[in-house]
Amino acid sequence: MKLSSPKRDLRQRQLLDAALRVFARDGFDGASVASIADEAGVAKGSVYLYFDSKESLAGELVRDVFTHNDAEIEPSMEPKPLERLFRFCANQEARVLSLGEFAAIVLHMWGHAGKRGNDLIARGIRQVASEALFLIETLIERARVLGELPRETDCRLAARAALALCYGLIQQRVTFERNEGQQLVHCEDALRIYFRGMGAKV
Amino acid sequence: MKLSSPKRDLRQRQLLDAALRVFARDGFDGASVASIADEAGVAKGSVYLYFDSKESLAGELVRDVFTHNDAEIEPSMEPKPLERLFRFCANQEARVLSLGEFAAIVLHMWGHAGKRGNDLIARGIRQVASEALFLIETLIERARVLGELPRETDCRLAARAALALCYGLIQQRVTFERNEGQQLVHCEDALRIYFRGMGAKV
Amino acid sequence: MKLSSPKRDLRQRQLLDAALRVFARDGFDGASVASIADEAGVAKGSVYLYFDSKESLAGELVRDVFTHNDAEIEPSMEPKPLERLFRFCANQEARVLSLGEFAAIVLHMWGHAGKRGNDLIARGIRQVASEALFLIETLIERARVLGELPRETDCRLAARAALALCYGLIQQRVTFERNEGQQLVHCEDALRIYFRGMGAKV
Amino acid sequence: MKLSSPKRDLRQRQLLDAALRVFARDGFDGASVASIADEAGVAKGSVYLYFDSKESLAGELVRDVFTHNDAEIEPSMEPKPLERLFRFCANQEARVLSLGEFAAIVLHMWGHAGKRGNDLIARGIRQVASEALFLIETLIERARVLGELPRETDCRLAARAALALCYGLIQQRVTFERNEGQQLVHCEDALRIYFRGMGAKV
DNA sequence: CATGAATGAGTATTCATTCAT
DNA sequence: AATGAATGAATACTCATTCAT
Structure with missing residues (x-):
C-alpha cells in the first residue's frame, strides 16, 4: 500500500481500469500481470509501483x-x-x-x-x-x-x-x-x- | 472423446468425482491435473486416457x-x-x-x-x-x-x-x-x- | 525430498555434478536453475523432479x-x-x-x-x-x-x-x-x- | 569514477558505510541498490551520482x-x-x-x-x-x-x-x-x- | 492399460539502471 | 544535485501434456 498523490491516483485508476477490462475478459486467474500492464500501456514492472501484488490489485478492484x-x-x-x-x-x-x-x-x-x-x-x-x-x-x-x-x-x-x-x-x-x-x-x-x-x- | 465400456465408465466416474471435489476446492484454474489424479488415486498420465484435456474434463463435469x-x-x-x-x-x-x-x-x-x-x-x-x-x-x-x-x-x-x-x-x-x-x-x-x-x- | 531408486540416484548425481560446476563458476546467487539444467543436459523443469528448490539443491551439494x-x-x-x-x-x-x-x-x-x-x-x-x-x-x-x-x-x-x-x-x-x-x-x-x-x- | 570534492567525499563515505552494513547482512547479490540507498538515507537514483554501478560500489568497498x-x-x-x-x-x-x-x-x-x-x-x-x-x-x-x-x-x-x-x-x-x-x-x-x-x- | 519421468512454455515478481523533473 | 517513477530483462517455480516403459 503506497501513499497517494494526484498523479499516483491517476495512474492507479488507469491500472484499475485496465485490470477491469482484462480480468473481465480472462478471469482473475487467466489474466496475467503482463497483459494488464500492456492494456494500461505501462511496463510490466510498473504495476508493482502501484500495487503490492496481483492479488492486491484484484482486491482493490473488487472494492472499486x-x-x-x-x-x-x-x-x-x-x-x-x-x-x-x-x-x-x-x-x-x-x-x-x-x-x-x-x-x-x-x-x-x-x-x-x-x-x-x-x-x-x-x-x-x-x-x-x-x-x-x-x-x-x-x-x-x-x-x-x-x-x-x-x-x-x-x-x-x-x-x-x-x-x-x-x-x-x-x-x-x-x-x-x-x-x-x-x-x-x-x-x-x-x-x-x-x-x-x-x-x-x- | 473416447468410446465407452463398463470399466472405462467406472474410471471416468471416479475421475469426475475427484475433479468435482478438487475443482470445488481450488477453482478451475487453481486445480492441477496432478491433484485431480491424486484425489482419484490414479497416475497423472492416466487422466489423459479418459479425457482429452483438463478443459474437456471440466466441460464434462459441467454437464454432469x-x-x-x-x-x-x-x-x-x-x-x-x-x-x-x-x-x-x-x-x-x-x-x-x-x-x-x-x-x-x-x-x-x-x-x-x-x-x-x-x-x-x-x-x-x-x-x-x-x-x-x-x-x-x-x-x-x-x-x-x-x-x-x-x-x-x-x-x-x-x-x-x-x-x-x-x-x-x-x-x-x-x-x-x-x-x-x-x-x-x-x-x-x-x-x-x-x-x-x-x-x-x- | 523424493524417494530413491538406482535411476533416480544417477540423475541426481548428474544434477549435483552439474550444479557443482555452475555454482563454482557463478556462485550460488549468480547461478540460475536454467543454467544448471542446461549444464546437466536436462530441461529446466526436470530439476524440480529431483530437488525441492534451488536452495535445497545447493544444500545437498554442500553436504555432498x-x-x-x-x-x-x-x-x-x-x-x-x-x-x-x-x-x-x-x-x-x-x-x-x-x-x-x-x-x-x-x-x-x-x-x-x-x-x-x-x-x-x-x-x-x-x-x-x-x-x-x-x-x-x-x-x-x-x-x-x-x-x-x-x-x-x-x-x-x-x-x-x-x-x-x-x-x-x-x-x-x-x-x-x-x-x-x-x-x-x-x-x-x-x-x-x-x-x-x-x-x-x- | 567521478572526481572528488569535500562534499562528494562525505556522501561517498556515507554510501560506503551503508553498503558495508547491507552487504554484510545480505551478501553482495542479496543486497539491492534500493536497500543500500535506504540505509544511507538517500534516494535510489542518487547512488549513481557517486558510483558507476552496484559492482563498482562493491569494488570500492573491498579496497575500503x-x-x-x-x-x-x-x-x-x-x-x-x-x-x-x-x-x-x-x-x-x-x-x-x-x-x-x-x-x-x-x-x-x-x-x-x-x-x-x-x-x-x-x-x-x-x-x-x-x-x-x-x-x-x-x-x-x-x-x-x-x-x-x-x-x-x-x-x-x-x-x-x-x-x-x-x-x-x-x-x-x-x-x-x-x-x-x-x-x-x-x-x-x-x-x-x-x-x-x-x-x-x- | 497404467505409469510417472521429462518437457518447456508460461507466470509473478525483483531489481539495476535511466532520466525527466 | 537529488529524486523516484518508469523500464524491461532476468529468475525461480508450476503445470498441462507427451511418451517410453
Missing part, C-alpha cells in the same frame, strides 16, 4: 467495482423503506450495467468467493455481499414495523430472497445478454412483484 | 453436475405446470445441495461462463442455463394458457425472474452458508411468493 | 562436497592422535583439490555461511565446520593426555588454530593458484610446524 | 575495508621484521574485528574472489591479498637474512602459511563467534607459535 454507491448504503430514516430498497437494488444493477461489456467481472468475483482460500478477492466480495444483505434486512424490518408488510414476515428470509433476485438477474444478464438486444427484466420490477406476493402494496 | 435430472427436463403435458416448475427448480437446488461442501463448484462454473473465451466450460454452462430457461418459459406459458396467470403476463420475463431467483438463492447459499447452520430460504417457497405476486393462486 | 570422507570423521582410538589429525586435514585439503577447477565452490559456501539468513547452505556449512572442529579438539586433547603436548596446552584454542590453518590454506589455493603451477604449501607440513611450535615432537 | 592500514604496508627498514609481521597481521585482524557484527562482509568478499568472472570485487580482493602476501614474504626474507630464521627457510611457503593462518582465523571468527562470547585465538599468538615451530625465537 462495488463501492461506487457506498454513500447510499446507510439505511437512512426515509419514510418509504421498500422504495429505498428497490432503489438500492436498482443501483447495484445499474452499477453492473455501467460496466458494459466488462460486467463479466462480477461473475468472476462471485466465483472466487467460493474458493476455500481466503484471498483478498474472496474476502472483499463476501464483505460487500454481507453489507448489502444487512442493509436490505434492516429496510425490510422497518417496513414491517410500519405495517407495509405482514406482522409475521420473516425479515431475514425476505432479505435473502430479495438479494438473490437482484444478484440472480445480474448474473443472468452477464451470462446471456452480452450481445443480443433482448428485452430485460429490471431488478426493481421483479422485486415489486415479489414483495406484492408477500402482501405489500407496491 | 447439472444434468442429473435431465430426464425431467421435458415440459410434459402435466396438468399443473406451475407445480412442475417449482419442482424443477427445487430439483436444481437439491442437486446443488447434494454436493455438500463441494457446492462451490457451481460458482466457479458460473464465473467461467463470463469468460469471453469460448471454452467448453463456458459453452456448457450457458447451454445448461438456456435449456432451463426454455423449460421454465414453456411451463409459464402453459400456465398462462390455463388461466393460472393473467392474460397479459410476459412469459419470457417471468421465466427469467424465476430462474434468477433460483440461481441467486443457490449462489447465496454457497457464498454464505458454508459453515453456519442458518435458516435457509427454500427455492420453492420464494417462487411461490413471486408467482403469487404475479397473480397466481399458489 | 564435504562428506566424502565422513567415514573418517570418527576420532578412532588410534595410538597417534596427532598423525590422525594431520591425515584428517590433509584429507580435507585433498577433497578440495579433487574438485580441480571447481574448488571455488568452497569459498562460495563459506561466504554464504556469513549470511544472516539461516538457509540450508549456511546451516550445512556451519555444521560441517563444527564437526571438524570437534574432531580436531578431541584428537588434540588425546595427544595432551598421552604427553605428546604440554600439560598446559589449551586444546580448544589449539584446535581452532589448526582448523584455521587448514581452511586458510584451502582458501589461498583457490584464490591464487587457479592457473599457475606454483609451489604449494601442504596442509600437513604447515600443521607439523605449528604443533612443533607448541612443543610436540612431530 | 582492507586498506585502512595501507599506510603501514611499507616494509620499512625496521630492525625486527617478525614483530613487524605480527603487527601487520594483528592489524588485519583488528580491522575485521572493528567491523563488529558486519565482519561477515569479508567472507562474502572472499567468496566472490572465487568467481571465474573477473568483476571488480574479485580483482580487488585478489589484489589486496597479493599485496599482503608480498609484504609478509619480504619481512620473512629479511628475518632470514638477519638470522632470525634458519638459512634453509622457504620464505614464500612460510609467507603463505602465515597469511593462511591469519585469514583462516578471521574466517573462523566470523563463521562461529557471532553470538557466543567464546575465548578467541589471537592471530599474533598463533603466528608466534608457528614461527617458533620454524625455529624462530619469538
Whole structure:
C-alpha cells in the first residue's frame, strides 16, 4: 500500500481500469500481470509501483467495482423503506450495467468467493455481499414495523430472497445478454412483484 | 472423446468425482491435473486416457453436475405446470445441495461462463442455463394458457425472474452458508411468493 | 525430498555434478536453475523432479562436497592422535583439490555461511565446520593426555588454530593458484610446524 | 569514477558505510541498490551520482575495508621484521574485528574472489591479498637474512602459511563467534607459535 | 492399460539502471 | 544535485501434456 498523490491516483485508476477490462475478459486467474500492464500501456514492472501484488490489485478492484454507491448504503430514516430498497437494488444493477461489456467481472468475483482460500478477492466480495444483505434486512424490518408488510414476515428470509433476485438477474444478464438486444427484466420490477406476493402494496 | 465400456465408465466416474471435489476446492484454474489424479488415486498420465484435456474434463463435469435430472427436463403435458416448475427448480437446488461442501463448484462454473473465451466450460454452462430457461418459459406459458396467470403476463420475463431467483438463492447459499447452520430460504417457497405476486393462486 | 531408486540416484548425481560446476563458476546467487539444467543436459523443469528448490539443491551439494570422507570423521582410538589429525586435514585439503577447477565452490559456501539468513547452505556449512572442529579438539586433547603436548596446552584454542590453518590454506589455493603451477604449501607440513611450535615432537 | 570534492567525499563515505552494513547482512547479490540507498538515507537514483554501478560500489568497498592500514604496508627498514609481521597481521585482524557484527562482509568478499568472472570485487580482493602476501614474504626474507630464521627457510611457503593462518582465523571468527562470547585465538599468538615451530625465537 | 519421468512454455515478481523533473 | 517513477530483462517455480516403459 503506497501513499497517494494526484498523479499516483491517476495512474492507479488507469491500472484499475485496465485490470477491469482484462480480468473481465480472462478471469482473475487467466489474466496475467503482463497483459494488464500492456492494456494500461505501462511496463510490466510498473504495476508493482502501484500495487503490492496481483492479488492486491484484484482486491482493490473488487472494492472499486462495488463501492461506487457506498454513500447510499446507510439505511437512512426515509419514510418509504421498500422504495429505498428497490432503489438500492436498482443501483447495484445499474452499477453492473455501467460496466458494459466488462460486467463479466462480477461473475468472476462471485466465483472466487467460493474458493476455500481466503484471498483478498474472496474476502472483499463476501464483505460487500454481507453489507448489502444487512442493509436490505434492516429496510425490510422497518417496513414491517410500519405495517407495509405482514406482522409475521420473516425479515431475514425476505432479505435473502430479495438479494438473490437482484444478484440472480445480474448474473443472468452477464451470462446471456452480452450481445443480443433482448428485452430485460429490471431488478426493481421483479422485486415489486415479489414483495406484492408477500402482501405489500407496491 | 473416447468410446465407452463398463470399466472405462467406472474410471471416468471416479475421475469426475475427484475433479468435482478438487475443482470445488481450488477453482478451475487453481486445480492441477496432478491433484485431480491424486484425489482419484490414479497416475497423472492416466487422466489423459479418459479425457482429452483438463478443459474437456471440466466441460464434462459441467454437464454432469447439472444434468442429473435431465430426464425431467421435458415440459410434459402435466396438468399443473406451475407445480412442475417449482419442482424443477427445487430439483436444481437439491442437486446443488447434494454436493455438500463441494457446492462451490457451481460458482466457479458460473464465473467461467463470463469468460469471453469460448471454452467448453463456458459453452456448457450457458447451454445448461438456456435449456432451463426454455423449460421454465414453456411451463409459464402453459400456465398462462390455463388461466393460472393473467392474460397479459410476459412469459419470457417471468421465466427469467424465476430462474434468477433460483440461481441467486443457490449462489447465496454457497457464498454464505458454508459453515453456519442458518435458516435457509427454500427455492420453492420464494417462487411461490413471486408467482403469487404475479397473480397466481399458489 | 523424493524417494530413491538406482535411476533416480544417477540423475541426481548428474544434477549435483552439474550444479557443482555452475555454482563454482557463478556462485550460488549468480547461478540460475536454467543454467544448471542446461549444464546437466536436462530441461529446466526436470530439476524440480529431483530437488525441492534451488536452495535445497545447493544444500545437498554442500553436504555432498564435504562428506566424502565422513567415514573418517570418527576420532578412532588410534595410538597417534596427532598423525590422525594431520591425515584428517590433509584429507580435507585433498577433497578440495579433487574438485580441480571447481574448488571455488568452497569459498562460495563459506561466504554464504556469513549470511544472516539461516538457509540450508549456511546451516550445512556451519555444521560441517563444527564437526571438524570437534574432531580436531578431541584428537588434540588425546595427544595432551598421552604427553605428546604440554600439560598446559589449551586444546580448544589449539584446535581452532589448526582448523584455521587448514581452511586458510584451502582458501589461498583457490584464490591464487587457479592457473599457475606454483609451489604449494601442504596442509600437513604447515600443521607439523605449528604443533612443533607448541612443543610436540612431530 | 567521478572526481572528488569535500562534499562528494562525505556522501561517498556515507554510501560506503551503508553498503558495508547491507552487504554484510545480505551478501553482495542479496543486497539491492534500493536497500543500500535506504540505509544511507538517500534516494535510489542518487547512488549513481557517486558510483558507476552496484559492482563498482562493491569494488570500492573491498579496497575500503582492507586498506585502512595501507599506510603501514611499507616494509620499512625496521630492525625486527617478525614483530613487524605480527603487527601487520594483528592489524588485519583488528580491522575485521572493528567491523563488529558486519565482519561477515569479508567472507562474502572472499567468496566472490572465487568467481571465474573477473568483476571488480574479485580483482580487488585478489589484489589486496597479493599485496599482503608480498609484504609478509619480504619481512620473512629479511628475518632470514638477519638470522632470525634458519638459512634453509622457504620464505614464500612460510609467507603463505602465515597469511593462511591469519585469514583462516578471521574466517573462523566470523563463521562461529557471532553470538557466543567464546575465548578467541589471537592471530599474533598463533603466528608466534608457528614461527617458533620454524625455529624462530619469538 | 497404467505409469510417472521429462518437457518447456508460461507466470509473478525483483531489481539495476535511466532520466525527466 | 537529488529524486523516484518508469523500464524491461532476468529468475525461480508450476503445470498441462507427451511418451517410453
